[in-house]
Amino acid sequence: MSTPENTPDNEPQEGFVDPGLPEHRPRRADVEPKADKRAERQVAALFGLSVIGTGIALWAYFTKDVGDGGDVATIQNTNMWIGLGIALAMAGIGFGAIHWAKTLMRDHEMVEERHELRSSDEAREGAVQNLKDGAADSSLGGEGAKRRSVLKGSLITALAIAPLAVLVPQIGNMGGDWNVSKFRHTLWGPGVRLARDPDGALIKASDVTMGSVFHVIPEGLNDLDHHHKMVEKAKAVVLLIRLDPQDMKIQAGREDWSFDGIVAYSKICTHVGCPVALYEQQTHHLLCPCHQSTFDVADGAKVVFGPAKRPLPQLPIAVDDEGYIVAQNDFDEPIGPSYWERLKGDTAAADVQEESH
C-alpha cells in the first residue's frame, strides 16, 4: 500500500543562506563594572526582601490575634498579613534568582545537535531478536516451536475474566441496594400535611395569601435522621403558590388537584435537578437559577424557556378537616431529571413503600 508521503526536505530554500545565530549583544553588566556591581546589589536586595517577608509572615502568625474565631474580618486580616509575608518571602527569592540569571549569568547561546529518536537498525534488530529468543524460551513461539494453543487460550481467558473476581464485588457494593425505582417515590402520600421549609410549621389554606409562595416539605421530614432526611428532602421539596383562579389554566384531569387557586409543584427542576427557587409574581413564571429553565405556574408549570423539556410535576392537594393543606397522593410521575427507565412501571414499588416508612 502506498501512503502518500510529502516530507519536505529540511534543507533551506536554494539560494538563501542561513545567517547563523545573531551576534551576541553584551548587556550593561557585561561591559560596565559599575552596572555589574549595581546588578549584584539589586539581587542581594531582592533576597533581603524575602527575608523581610518571612519576618512579616512569622510576626503575623505569632502576634496577630484571631480572637475567638467568631469575627470574619479579624480572621481575614490575620490571614492577609501572613499571606503578604509569604508572598514577599517567595517573590523576593524568585525575582532575585531571575534577575541574577538575566543580568549576571553568562548568556551566550549554545548549540547542541539533536539525534533522531528512531533507534538504530542494529538496535531494532537486536530488540526483535531478543523478543524472538524470549518467545522461543517460553516455548510459545520461535522457529519449530509447538503451537500450544491450549496454553495460550487458557491464559488469555484467565487474564480476561480474573478482573471480574475483584471488580464485581467492589462495584457491586458501591451502589447501595441498586433499587433505582426509588426515584419514583417521595414522602408524599394521602393526607400528608404540607409544612414550611425549614422549620416544619404546618400550613393552613388561610395562611396562603394571593400571590405568596411557600417553600414546602412534607410533615415529619425533620424527624428523620440526617441521611434519610437529605435523600427524602432532595425529592420531596415543593413550591406552594396561590394564584388568581381566573389566571389559571387548569390541566385536563387535574381539576381537583388545586384548592382555591393554591397549587403545589415539585421544586426540583426536570432538567438536571436544581431547586427551582425563583418565582416572578407578575408573570407567574418559575425560574431555575442554574440553567434558566422557566416554567409557567399558571399553565401547568409548562416549560416556556430554557433547557428543560417537561413541566414540573404537580402535587395534588386538598384541605383537611382542620384547615391544613394536605397532599391527596404522591406525585404521579418521578420528580426531577429524566432517566432511562423513567416511564417504566416499577415492580418493586410495594417493597420500597414498606422500606421507607
Next chain:
Amino acid sequence: MGAKLNNAAAGTANYVDERTSIGGFVKFFARKLFPDHWSFMLGEIALYAFIILLLSGVFLTAFFVPSMTEVHYEGPYETMHGVAMTEAFASTLKTSFEVPGGLLIRQIHHWSALLFLAAIMTHMCRVFFTGAFRKPRELNWLVGFTLMILGLAAGFTGYSLPDDVLSGNGLRIIDGVVKSIPLIGSYTSYWLFGGEYPGVDIIPRLFTAHVLIVPGLILALVALHLFLVFLHKHTQYPGGGKTHKNVVGLPLFPVYTAKAGGFFFVVFGVVALVAAVFTINPVWNYGPYDPSPVSAGTQPDWYILFVDGALRLMPGWVFGLPLEWEIFGYTLSMNILLPAVIIPGLFFGIIALYPWLEAWATGDKGEKHVLDRPRNAPVRTGIGVAMIVFYVILVIEGSNDIVASLFHLSLNDLTIFFQWTIFIFPPLAFWITKRICMGLQRKDRELVLHGHETGTIVRHENGEYIEVHQPLDEQEVWLRVNYDNRKPLEIEPEFNERGVRRPGYKWDLFKQRLSKFYYEERVEPVTWEEYQEAQRHHGPSEQGKAEAVEAEHADERLNKEWESVDKAESTDK
C-alpha cells in the same frame, strides 16, 4: 573552611556516585540546553501551580474531615450556631476560623487550582498554535491532554468536598447529567452516590479521588510529560542558526536552574498575594448543603463554566420539537446528553486527536523541532481560533445571568443570541483568522521584496516623490523565507494501468481532501529568483541604498547649514 567544605562535598558526591552512578546523570543534565522564550513558561506555571496544590493540600488534609455525619455547629462563628451540617462542612469552617492561617491556605489552594487549569489551557494553546505537537511529540500532546482532563477532575472533586450549598448543587447537576446516560445512567448514579442522591458516601469517595487517585495519576503523567520533554529536547522558535537538527539555548545549570527555579517562587508569591487579598469561595456565607435552597447568580469554578454554558444553551424544545425522546417506553434526554456528554466529548476528542489529523493532511513523516509561526499555518491557526471562540461562547453563556445583569440585557435574548452565534461565530472566526494569517504572510513577502518603510520621503530632480525603503537584514529575511511551503498531497490514481482497483485508495482520497482543505489556498514564501529579481529591478537594494545615502547627505547638509546659522547668531551676541 572553604577547603573543608569542598572536601565534604567531594566526599558526599563520591559516596553517592559509587552507589548510584549519578555522575553520568549530572553530566548529561547539568548543561542540557533549553531555548529561551516567554511562551515556554506557560507549562512551567502549570507545574508550579500543581506543586503549590500539593503543598497546600497536605496542610488541608490535616484538618478536613471527609465525612457526611451530621453535627450541629458549636464553633465560634455565631451565624451558624446550632445549624445542622456535615462534618465535612463543619471542619471546613474550623479550618477557616480556628486554624491561624488556615483560611489563607484554603484560598491559596483554591486560587492555585484555578491557575493550574488556566495555565494548562494556555500552554495547550501555545503548543497548538506553534505546531509543537508534531512528530515526534504527538504522544506527549496526548499525555498533556490527559493531564488537562485530570486537572478538570481534580478541580471538580475538590470543589465538591466542603459540602456547601454551591458544591452540593454542583453534584446534583452531575447527578442529573449522569442519569441522562442511556441504559446505565440510573445505576451509575447509584454507583457514584452509594444509593440515592445525596446519600452519605459521596464526600468520602470524592475525597479519595481528590487526594489519592487523581493527584497520583497527575504526578505520574507529569513525570512522563517531563521525561518526554527531556528525551525530545525542547522545540525552538525559527530564526538564524536554528534547524530541525539542533537546539539553541542556555544551559540548565546555572541559567535555567535560576530562571525556572526562581519562577516557582514568583508563581508561589503571586498566588500567595492573590490569596491574601482576594476572598474566594467563602463557604460560611453559602451555608451547609441543603437540597432546597439555591440562589441566583451562582457560578461554578471557571473551568466548569463551559459545560454549564452548554447546558444553559441547549433548548428543551427546538422549533416546537422536543429534545427528550421516548423510545419504546425508555427516555432519552438529548437536551442533557448532547450539551453535557456528546458535545464536550467531540470537542475534547478533536483536541486529543488533532496531531494525527494534521499529519494526515501534510503527509509529513519528518521530525519537527523548529516551531511554526502561527501565520505560516493559516488553516491550523484558524481552526484553533474557531475552537477558542466556540469555547468562549460556552463560558460566557455559563455566566449568562451575571453578564445579563451586568450589561442590563435580557437573559433570554442573550441565550437566544448565543444559540445562533454558536453556529455562526466559530466558522466566521476561522475564516477571518485564516485571512489575517495570509495577510501577514503577504506582508512578509512584501517586506522581503521591498524592505522596511522608513518614513523618509525623497524628491527626485524630475519632481517625483518616493519613500526610501530600508532593506531587511539577513536575519529578518531568513525568518520570512525559510518555512515549509506545504502543498496538497498528490496520490496515486485509483486504477493501475491494468484497470485493477488499488486498495487503500479511499483512505488516500480522504487524506488528499483534507490536505486540499489545509493547503490548497496558500501564500508561497519568496523564492530566491523573486528575491534576486526584486533586488535587481525595483528592489530596495541598489536604488534604495542610493536614495538613502542621498537623503542622509541632504540631512547632513541641512544640519550644517543650521549649525552655521546658530554660530552666526551666537557670535552676533
